[in-house]
Amino acid sequence: MAITVREAMRIGGLARCRVAAGERGLDRAIDSITVMEVPDVVQWLKGSVLLLTSLYPIKDDEAAIAQLVEQLHTVNSAALAIKTKQYVQEIPQAIIEAGNRLQLPVIEIDPEVSYLEIMTPLMQLILKNDEAGAGQLDSFFKWITELAMAGKGIAAVIEAVERMTVNTITVGSDLSMLELDKGLKPAPLTYAQKNELQAAKRPIRMQRLLNGSPTPCIVTPLLINEELAGDMTCWQTHRQFNERDFIVLERTMVLIALEFLKWLTKADVEQNYKDHLLSEVLLGQVHDQKAALEKGRAFGWDLSESYDVLCIESQERESSKRGTTGALHGADRPEWKRRLLLSVQSFLRVEPSAAIAIWLKDAIVILRPRNEPLSEARDASSKPIRTWAAAVCRHLTDVYEDMTFTAGIGRSHPGFDGIHSGYTEAVQAIRLGKPAAVQGCIHFEDLGVYRILTPFPDKAVLEQLYAETVGRLADYDAVHHSNLVMTLAAYFAQNCSLSGTAEKLFIHVNTMKYRLQKIEQLTDGGIHNAERRLLLHIGLKLHQMKQAGIDS
Known part of the structure; x- marks a missing residue:
């Protein structure tokens, strides 16, 4: 839906700007917006464009400045908006004179007004037209790029894409701060669907459950280092899909993936600090217990509590080794380890107890606060953690169908030092019990005579x-x-x-x-x-x- 320059001057950031020249052209229509980033941008303009610029690309070229308004008028542009006090102190007189002569509005942008404050409300009005043309698509891509570069976050970019597609969009991820489900209940991607996305590397049509109902959708892979880190799904909730939707989603895919990368990098740094602290605790290498407890509290942990400790190792199924399934992972790859840890953490998020998970020596180690009191009846007291560990392994097997997972569980030991004892036993359980149980859960109590042999003093x-x-x-x-x-x-x-x-x-x-x-x-x-x-x-x-x- 095109709007006039006169109407635009009452909307958003332009309401705080002034018309410096060409007032007689205020009824020109605006159907797209772009930003001048290179000197010869005018030759690529089409239709009634509002051009935003600081004049930086041509600030030292007097001839280009003198010709700018003439060129814009030739291609039927709507108006020229110049941000002053940044690279030029005031609008050049040649531009003022040409604007008045050609009746092309020249607007001075207030130094405190950002391009986004102008673009966002105008694009929202323009995109009410369901049949956006090529010019509007270009303006849209400029807009969402500005949103991303200004640090507005995933939610702001997705809201803009929803206006263009006129359909609901959700974002899926194992990292909770990156999920965006809008209160809906999208079914998680199956392993086969993830494989398909990984191979396609572009938006593809699917049918998934949304709030329990089969719903057509376009699913866009969010790739980092060619690994699937999440998905952006456009649901057919308001209108039928068209070819433009695929173009929009494919262009948006890179911006959302960059937002993912930013958050994942931050999460990796924090996880490294957690891994370092817990590795010392688990391996019994803490020299200052008081300092370790204080560091744990900074992460929201109380390491003086009693924890059940389990180690989880993964192994490829024979069918996967023969290449009969897709390869979404590689056991030695950092991306695979990160994604597997995120899968475990997504499972832990629904836990009432604040369990902790890290990578240590090619296994995921989980510390789960013990809610049940320690008792002499070891078989009875170990039953809850056995059941829980089996649920974790089932969850991982559902997510990674070509992998098997084995959990080793240590006995419950009280307090800070008990974490090291529990970890030592969990490692022994998985190493000694795994040959007899390729997949499943092995408790230290199941090792029989090994429990005597491993701590034997001589x-x-x-x-x-x-x-x-x-x-x-x-x-x-x-x-x-x-x-x-x-x-x-x-x-x-x-x-x-x-x-x-x-x-x-x-x-x-x-x-x-x-x-x-x-x-x-x-x-x-x-x-x-x-x-x-x-x-x-x-x-x-x-x-x-x-x-x-x-x-x-």
């Missing part, structure tokens, strides 16, 4: 026991490329069933008999002697600890 005794038992089998395997250790572990797992073990290992019973004879020979008849068999069991546990990198 490591030399354990080393000697290992060397006299399974260590002999491991040495034989290394030299002869055999599988005696694996065979013994499978034999015990099958409750010493000869045929059951052979079937499990896909070998002939006679082959199984030969291997057991060799094990008997190397271990001094350990299999059939109860005392020696117990030592072999312990030797296997020590072997697994060595394989897991845990010092025995």
Whole structure:
């Protein structure tokens, strides 16, 4: 909807400006607005444009200044608005004279009035016309760029885009301060939809649930370093989509992604401080507990409370390794780690307790304040954290369908020092229990005899026991490329069933008999002697600890 210059002088920032020349042309219509950023901008102008400028591109070119109004008049521009006291102290006399002669309004912009104060209210009126032309599109892109550059934020840019598309727009992200749902309930993107957006790298049509109802929409990927950081979704709530909507959303995509990058950079800096503090606490490397507690309070944490500690490790499914699914991640990539941590934090946001999550040594570590009192009945007291850890793993599996997640959980220990103890046990649980449970939750309490072996004070005794038992089998395997250790572990797992073990290992019973004879020979008849068999069991546990990198 075009408006006249006369009407525009009563709106927004222009109401605080004055007409310096060309008053007889105040009834000229304005259908778009642009900013003069380069000397030859006039040749690209089309239609009834209001040109905003500080004259900086031509401030030292007297000939260009003298010709400016003439050029604007030739292309049927609406008016010229000049910001003074910045690069020129006053409007040049040549421009005043040409404006009066050609009846082209020349407006002096008050030094305290920003371009945005002029552009925003005028563009809002102009965009009431549903069929915006190319000139209006150019003005719109100038407007939203000014909004972004002026630090007005995501909400202001999205509001402007809604006026152009005449439809509702939401922004999705794992970072809470970047989400913009306007009180609506958009369904989260599925893993397949995220893969599609990642591959497309442009706005695409979809159908998603909005407030529980299937709704056509255009979903625009917000990419940072070619990684999907969020989405901008235009919902068909008021009118049918047209080709212009795709152009608008694609141009807006970069500005919103830059806003994401700004916030993510800020969040990364803060997360680094959190990671550093908690790493010292978890690893037991704090030299000044009082100072650490004070730093924790600055982040809203009370590290003197009792926490349950769990570690979560991720692993690609075999189908993903074979390339049958999309690759939205890479375990060694910072963007993947950031996104996985944000996914965990988005889950934690709905928690009534203030849980904490960080990355430490290729695993996500979560500290959850313990609401239940510690009790002697360990099985009963560990049930809530087991249930909760399983829910976290399910959430991550729903988000990352080609990954599996395993959680190791430490026992609950009181106070500040208990955080280190709980973390140590969580690491041991995941390293020692993971081979037996590829996906799921392993509590330190489930480790059985490992709970005695890991804190055993005399490591030399354990080393000697290992060397006299399974260590002999491991040495034989290394030299002869055999599988005696694996065979013994499978034999015990099958409750010493000869045929059951052979079937499990896909070998002939006679082959199984030969291997057991060799094990008997190397271990001094350990299999059939109860005392020696117990030592072999312990030797296997020590072997697994060595394989897991845990010092025995």
